[in-house]
Amino acid sequence: MICEKLKLTLQTLFPEPTSAPLEAQSVGDDQDKKTITPPPPRPDGLLEREYSVHGYHLDAQIAPAQLLVAVSMLDDADFFIESITGVDWIKDNQLEVVYDFSRYDFDLCRVVIRTRVDRKSPVVPTITEIYPGANWHERETHDFFGIKFDGHPHLIPLLLPEDADFHPLLKDFKA
Amino acid sequence: MRLTLLNVIIAVVLAIAFAAVNAAYLVWAERRGAARIQRRPGPNINGPFGLLQPPLDGIKLMAKQLTIPGGADRIMFIIAPVLAMFPAIMSFVTIPFSDSIVAKNMNVGVLMIFAFASMGSMSLLIAGWSSRNKYSMMSSVRAVSQAVAYEIPMLITAITVVMIAGSADLTEIVHQQSKSILHWNIFPLLGNSHNILMPFSFLIFFMCTLAETNRAPFDLGEAESELVAGFHTEYGSMGFGLFFMGEYANIVIGSCMTTILFLGGWGCPFGLFPGVWWFILKLYLLIATFIWIRWTFPRTTIYGLLNLCWKILIPLSLFNLLFTAGLLKVF
Amino acid sequence: MNSPILLQPDETFILNVGPQHPATHGVLRVKMEMHGEYIVNAETVIGYIHRMHEKMGELKTYPQFLMNLSRMDYLGALGYSHGHVLLVEKASGIVVPERAEYIRAIMVELNRIASHLFWFGAFVMDLGGFSPLMYALQDREHILDMLEAVTGSRLTYCYFRFGGLYNDVDDDFIAAARRFIPRMRKSMKKYHRLVTGNIIFRKRLEGIAPLSKEMCRKYGASSAVARGSGINFDVRKNEPYSVYPEFDFDVPVYHECDSLARYMVRMDEIEQSLRIVEQGLDKLPGGPIMPDKKPKLIKPPAGDYYQAVETARGSFGIRLVSDGGKNPYRLKLRSPTYSNMHLFDEACRGMMIMDALAFMGSLDLVIPEIDR
Numbered sequence: 046m047i048c049e050k051l052k053l054t055l056q057t058l059f060p061e062p063t064s065a066p067l068e069a070q071s072v073g074d075d076q077d078k079k080t081i082t083p084p085p086p087r088p089d090g091l092l093e094r095e096y097s098v099h100g101y102h103l104d105a106q107i108a109p110a111q112l113l114v115a116v117s118m119l120d121d122a123d124f125f126i127e128s129i130t131g132v133d134w135i136k137d138n139q140l141e142v143v144y145d146f147s148r149y150d151f152d153l154c155r156v157v158i159r160t161r162v163d164r165k166s167p168v169v170p171t172i173t174e175i176y177p178g179a180n181w182h183e184r185e186t187h188d189f190f191g192i193k194f195d196g197h198p199h200l201i202p203l204l205l206p207e208d209a210d211f212h213p214l215l216k217d218f219k220a
Numbered sequence: 221m222r223l224t225l226l227n228v229i230i231a232v233v234l235a236i237a238f239a240a241v242n243a244a245y246l247v248w249a250e251r252r253g254a255a256r257i258q259r260r261p262g263p264n265i266n267g268p269f270g271l272l273q274p275p276l277d278g279i280k281l282m283a284k285q286l287t288i289p290g291g292a293d294r295i296m297f298i299i300a301p302v303l304a305m306f307p308a309i310m311s312f313v314t315i316p317f318s319d320s321i322v323a324k325n326m327n328v329g330v331l332m333i334f335a336f337a338s339m340g341s342m343s344l345l346i347a348g349w350s351s352r353n354k355y356s357m358m359s360s361v362r363a364v365s366q367a368v369a370y371e372i373p374m375l376i377t378a379i380t381v382v383m384i385a386g387s388a389d390l391t392e393i394v395h396q397q398s399k400s401i402l403h404w405n406i407f408p409l410l411g412n413s414h415n416i417l418m419p420f421s422f423l424i425f426f427m428c429t430l431a432e433t434n435r436a437p438f439d440l441g442e443a444e445s446e447l448v449a450g451f452h453t454e455y456g457s458m459g460f461g462l463f464f465m466g467e468y469a470n471i472v473i474g475s476c477m478t479t480i481l482f483l484g485g486w487g488c489p490f491g492l493f494p495g496v497w498w499f500i501l502k503l504y505l506l507i508a509t510f511i512w513i514r515w516t517f518p519r520t521t522i523y524g525l526l527n528l529c530w531k532i533l534i535p536l537s538l539f540n541l542l543f544t545a546g547l548l549k550v551f
Numbered sequence: 552m553n554s555p556i557l558l559q560p561d562e563t564f565i566l567n568v569g570p571q572h573p574a575t576h577g578v579l580r581v582k583m584e585m586h587g588e589y590i591v592n593a594e595t596v597i598g599y600i601h602r603m604h605e606k607m608g609e610l611k612t613y614p615q616f617l618m619n620l621s622r623m624d625y626l627g628a629l630g631y632s633h634g635h636v637l638l639v640e641k642a643s644g645i646v647v648p649e650r651a652e653y654i655r656a657i658m659v660e661l662n663r664i665a666s667h668l669f670w671f672g673a674f675v676m677d678l679g680g681f682s683p684l685m686y687a688l689q690d691r692e693h694i695l696d697m698l699e700a701v702t703g704s705r706l707t708y709c710y711f712r713f714g715g716l717y718n719d720v721d722d723d724f725i726a727a728a729r730r731f732i733p734r735m736r737k738s739m740k741k742y743h744r745l746v747t748g749n750i751i752f753r754k755r756l757e758g759i760a761p762l763s764k765e766m767c768r769k770y771g772a773s774s775a776v777a778r779g780s781g782i783n784f785d786v787r788k789n790e791p792y793s794v795y796p797e798f799d800f801d802v803p804v805y806h807e808c809d810s811l812a813r814y815m816v817r818m819d820e821i822e823q824s825l826r827i828v829e830q831g832l833d834k835l836p837g838g839p840i841m842p843d844k845k846p847k848l849i850k851p852p853a854g855d856y857y858q859a860v861e862t863a864r865g866s867f868g869i870r871l872v873s874d875g876g877k878n879p880y881r882l883k884l885r886s887p888t889y890s891n892m893h894l895f896d897e898a899c900r901g902m903m904i905m906d907a908l909a910f911m912g913s914l915d916l917v918i919p920e921i922d923r
Contacts, residue, residue, distance in 0.1 A: 100641065100857035125768040127859075128885035132872050145857070145868065145885070149768065149777065149784040155857065178770030181893045189605070204598040204922060213606050214881075258685035354566050358588065358904075436679060437751055445574045445677045446908045516745075518752050519679025521905050522588065 047122060048102050048154040054118050055091050055105050101145075101155035109160045109169050116172045119146050119156060127155075129182035131190035133164075135216040140167045140190055162192065171197040189214035228313070235312035239305075242472050243465035244274035246507065253511040284457040289352060292454065296350035301455065301462035303343035307336035308469035315476050316391045318486040318496040329390035330378055333477060334371070337432060340470060341367035344434075344441060344451050347463070351454040359450035362522055363441030366431055369526055370438075373533040374428035377421050380537070380544050381405055381481045384415070394485030404484040415547050417540045422482045424537050429474035431525070434467060436514040440522050475506035563591050566904075570599050574677055574908040577918030581895070581911075588903045593896050601922040608882030613639055613849040614713065616882070621707040623886065624920040627666035628708050629659045629698075630862030634869045636711040637792060638858035642851035642871055643713075650838045651715040652794045657728070657831040658698065658710065660824040664735065665694040666863035667817050667824075670915045674814065675746055677912035678755055683746050690738050697727045713849055715841035728832055732825050739821060747818070756811035760898055760910035763808065771890040774865030775820070776914060778804050779812035786861035797834065798827045810913040817915070850877050864888050864915055886920050 092104040107115050127145035134141055144158040162169060171194040172179045183194040184203040191212040194200060202209045212218060248263065248270065255262025263270035288297055314329045316322035326332060341364050348360020384405065385393040397403050406422040415421075431438040442450030452463045479485060479502045486499040520528075569580035578599035584592040604623060608616050620635045621628030633655055640647060668691040672684030695705045701724050702710035702717070710717050746752055767777045777784050785802040787795045803819035805812035853875040859868045865887025872881035891914050899907040 098641065099855060100638070100859070104855075123768065126771040126890075127866070127868055128771070128870075128883065128890075130870065130881075130883040130885075132881045143870070143883075145870070147859070147866075149782045149789075151783075151789055153790055155790075155859075157855075157857070176769050176771075177897065178890060178893055181889065202598070204601040206598075213603055214609075254681075258682050259689065260685060354564065362588075439679070443679060443905065445679060446905050448573060515682050517680060518675060518746075518749065518755065520751050521755055521903070523903070524751075524754055 047148065047152045051118070051122055051154065051156065052091065052093065052103060054122070055103065055115065058105070058107055058111050058115060059090055096155075101157050103154065103156045104159070105157070106159045106161070109162055112158070112160055112170055113172065113175070115158055116144070116175050119158075120175050123150075124148055124154075124156065126176045126178050126182070129179055129186055131186045131192055131214065133190060133214060133216045134161070135164070137161075138164045140164050140192055142169050142186065142192060144172070167192040168195050169193070170195050173197060188212070191215065231313055232309070236309050239309050239312055239469040239472065240465060243468035244278060246468040246471065247277070247464070248274045249507070250511050250514075253508065254515045257512070257515045278461065281461040282458050286457040286459050287454075289454045291352045293350040293352070296346050297454075298459070300343050300347035300350060301459045301466070303346060304340065304466035305462045305469065307339040307343075308466050308473055311336045311473045312469075314390065315473070316394065316480070316485065317499050319391070322391065325389065325391050327387070327389040327392075330382055330388045330393075330481075333473065334375055334378065337470075337473070338367070338371055340432070340466070343466070347455070348451040351451070353454050355447045355449075356451050356453050359441050359443075359447045359453075362447075363434065363451060366434075366438065366440055366522075366525060366529075369529040370428045370431040370533075373424055373529065373537040374432060376534070376537040376541050377425045377428070378477075378481060380421055380541050383541075383544055383548060390480050390485075394480055394487065397484040398487040404482060404487075406482040415540075415544050417543055418482075420536065421540055422478075424533055424540075425482065426478060427533065429478060430510070430513070431529070433470040433474050433510075435471065435510055437517040437520050438525055439514075439519060440525060443519055445519075471507060471510055472503070475503050475510070478506055479503055561586075568904075568908075569596075574911065575918070576673060576916060579892075579916065579918050579921070583899075583904070583907075585904065588905075590899050590902050590904060590907055593899050593907070595892060595896055597892070597918070597921050599922065600919050602919075604884060604923045605882055608879050608884075610878065612877050613851075613879065616879075617711070617713075618707070618709040621709060622919070623884065623923060624666075624862065624864060624917050625706050626669050626917055627662050627863030628706065629655075629662040629710065630860060631867055632708065632711045633659050633793070634858050634860035634862070634867050636713055637860065638856055638869050638871055639713050639849060639851060641858060642854070642856040642873060643846065643849055645714045645845060645849075646842055647714055648839050648842060649794070649836050650719075651840045653831050653835050654716055654720055654840065655711060656794050656798070657720075657828050657835075658702070660827045660831070661694050661698060661728070662708075663863045664821050664824045664828075665691045665698075667821050668694075670817060670863075671742065671746075674912040674915075675752070678752060678909055680746070680749075680752070683742065686738070686741070686745075690735060693727075693731050693734070697724055697731065700724060700727075712841065714845045715839070719840045725832055725835075728828060732829055735821070735825055739818070742818070747815075753811065755906075755909055756814060756913070757807075757809060759810045759906045760902065760913070761808040762894065762898060766894065766898070770894045772865075772894055773887050774861075774863075774891065774915070775813045775816035776865070776891045776894070778802065778816045779810075779814075779913075780808040781806035784866075786859050786866050790859055792858070792860060794831075795827075798830050800824075800826050800830075810910055813913040848877055850875060859885075862887065864917060864920060865891060884923055886923060888914065888916055888921050889923075892916060892921055 087106055089106045089108055094101055094104050096102055124146040127147050130143050132141040132143060139161045141159050141161050146156045148154055160169060169192060171183060181203060183197055184200060186192050187194060187200055188202050188205045189212055252262045263273040266272035266276055288294055311333045314326050314332050316325060344363040345360045348356040382388050385396045397405055405418055434441045452460055455463060479499060483502050486496055488498050563584050563586045566583045566585045568583055569575040570578040580596040582594045582596060583590050604619050607619055620631040623631050668687040672687035675683040699705045701720050702708045762780045764780055764782055767780050767782055781804060783802055783804045788802050800823045803816045805815050851873040853873055856871045859866055867887055868885035870883040871879050874880040895911060
């Protein structure tokens with residue numbers, strides 16, 4: 046129920062829906078595919094994922110500028126923040142920030158919000174204004190990937206030593 | 221004159237020995253008792269039933285270096301543990317263990333013991349302040365506010381007993397209760413006052429003793445889960461040892477006072493063979509209760525503790541004082 | 552140097568609680584700005600036992616990473632392994648035999664009871680009562696003995712395999728588990744008599760640290776922290792996985808929002824876990840514990856997978872980004888106490904230090920699990 050509603054709400058972020066063909070491409074089940082080359086970077090858009098395979102329902106990739114709007118939509122719909130993390134797509138020269146949201150009630154709907162930024166200057170707006178609980182998650186993502194959260198009140202290393210100037214989860218990180 | 225002086229010196233030495241041995245073996249008893257409550261063996265390796273544990277612990281403590289934290293007030297830091305032990309030992313001088321076993325009987329024995337007891341909180345304050353440690357400081361502030369608060373109902377309750385006995389002489393107080401178990405001050409029926417509130421007085425006095433000696437559930441001063449070890453955080457070696465022994469000596473004093481004021485001192489419950497063994501028996505039963513309570517209850521909060529004292533115990537004990545005075549006037 | 556600590560009437564001071572402090576149960580540090588006994592502001596500093604499990608996940612192959620999960624939370628390790636194997640099985644399409652799933656559920660629930668028992672003891676110890684810890688550890692010992700006989704380890708289990716289990720349970724285990732259930736129920740009665748009914752204990756917890764539903768949602772709290780605030784959220788019910796839909800159990804929810812509610816939730820959960828173990832033993836089907844055909848090399852197809860499980864500490868999420876290789880491309884571990892602990896800074900403002908530390912105890916912290 047809420048998934049349907051939220052889908053419509055999130056859809057307003059994207060002028061023309063382009064989800065259908067992509068779905069088939071990224072869930073390609075042929076295991077024998079020996080090619081390690083990842084698929085080309087995905088364009089922004091909203092996807093509906095198969096829950097039994099992926100473990101979540103909605104997958105929205107948005108531009109960093111739209112992040113606050115999208116997160117406020119989730120906040121209005123009473124979602125709680127599960128986690129924030131990053132993925133280093135070094136081949137695309139991009140860093141992805143992944144936001145996980147879920148619900149406390151039995152109307153199950155897991156939502157993933159992603160946004161991609163350039164690897165050279167990774168800056169994303171902070172969502173701590175909306176979800177104060179994002180504070181530590183953002184600091185952790187900053188630790189591991191060096192992604193800057195614009196407007197974050199206290200962006201200093203959390204899990205790494207306080208003088209850490211390295212980002213261990215970047216794929217080109219050498220210990 | 222000279223003989224009296226000699227007597228007092230011997231008594232003080234004996235009191236020190238009694239306090240030290242008692243403190244050491246109360247640690248053993250406490251550890252064994254706690255172990256029994258928690259279904260584990262406790263110290264049982266050194267000697268039969270682990271009885272050699274206390275002297276060995278003492279040797280270990282004495283062999284250690286006394287470290288003084290940088291920035292601490294050295295003189296005060298060293299004086300504090302001595303001050304913790306000294307009043308406890310001095311109090312033993314006037315406690316009558318039986319008709320004849322008393323170092324120096326005074327007709328203001330009650331007063332003297334309370335005077336020394338209130339010195340105890342000073343050592344906590346000095347220890348916490350001179351350690352230059354925030355936990356110690358917080359702990360000593362707590363300990364002092366607690367000690368000051370609980371001294372009031374304790375004294376008022378003691379005065380009630382003094383009023384009933386008509387004397388502040390500890391021996392005299394015991395003599396008044398010596399006829400039978402029903403004449404003990406804790407029991408209202410045949411006692412000198414017929415005061416039905418005396419059992420409550422006893423409870424108030426007992427609770428105050430718990431609080432005054434910093435024992436669980438009122439051990440706010442050394443609440444280890446928030447203040448690490450409280451006022452003796454920075455103490456090692458015999459400095460810590462003295463605090464530890466001081467605490468147990470205070471427990472003994474508190475239990476002695478409870479025995480004398482409420483439980484008929486060395487009198488036998490059945491009027492038979494009065495003597496020092498009855499005193500010792502009652503004393504250790506009370507101490508066992510201390511240990512039992514400590515290992516059963518969680519700790520109170522500082523505001524709960526002070527609320528209990530100022531809002532419940534002090535009004536109750538004051539009321540009891542007035543009530544007793546009225547009764548004494550009537551009968 | 553010999554100047555005493557002097558404060559002006561309105562001056563605050565900084566108190567460093569931790570990284571070594573009896574109340575933090577590990578290397579957690581809370582920088583508290585204090586005004587006397589009151590906390591004006593608090594900042595939690597974590598990361599003292601950070602081991603970068605996520606990087607290890609990227610460097611190791613899937614089976615090599617199995618043992619890392621139990622190093623996250625040393626008290627309720629099996630729950631975390633369960634999430635990991637479920638995720639990889641889901642991603643690479645491995646079908647698990649039913650018997651294996653049942654045994655997994657039984658083991659996880661036993662482990663949950665062990666974890667809650669330890670928490671119970673440590674929590675009461677935070678409040679100054681030492682004896683319940685010893686009772687709780689004795690009951691926990693029975694569980695650890697049972698688990699040791701089957702899994703081979705007592706704390707950091709590596710028992711689950713992709714597709715099944717390392718070892719089947721024997722009759723001894725089943726008999727021991729059946730013996731354990733009534734014994735544990737008897738112990739629970741004792742705990743309630745000894746601790747829950749204690750007036751000092753109740754006074755210290757009732758009304759302390761109220762957490763609103765909204766606050767739980769904003770911070771993503773789960774487990775007893777959410778359920779003590781009236782949120783009926785348990786991944787086992789909300790997002791059923793494994794064989795949990797087969798079991799009849801309740802999710803204890805309390806609406807008082809205080810520390811006592813969080814305590815009651817966990818105590819009731821022990822009872823519910825016992826029910827699950829009981830039913831699991833009754834329903835335990837025969838059959839193999841490993842699937843007949845299983846890929847030699849585990850290589851989940853490229854994609855993004857998520858799995859949430861309810862561990863002893865709350866909703867544990869694990870995200871796998873696979874590029875089709877034999878190592879994960881990215882493995883994210885969402886630990887529940889990380890979110891629960893995050894609440895502390897905001898919630899403890901204005902509290903007295905003893906209440907704040909009691910509240911911290913009620914969050915059920917395991918520091919290696921926060922720091923990963």
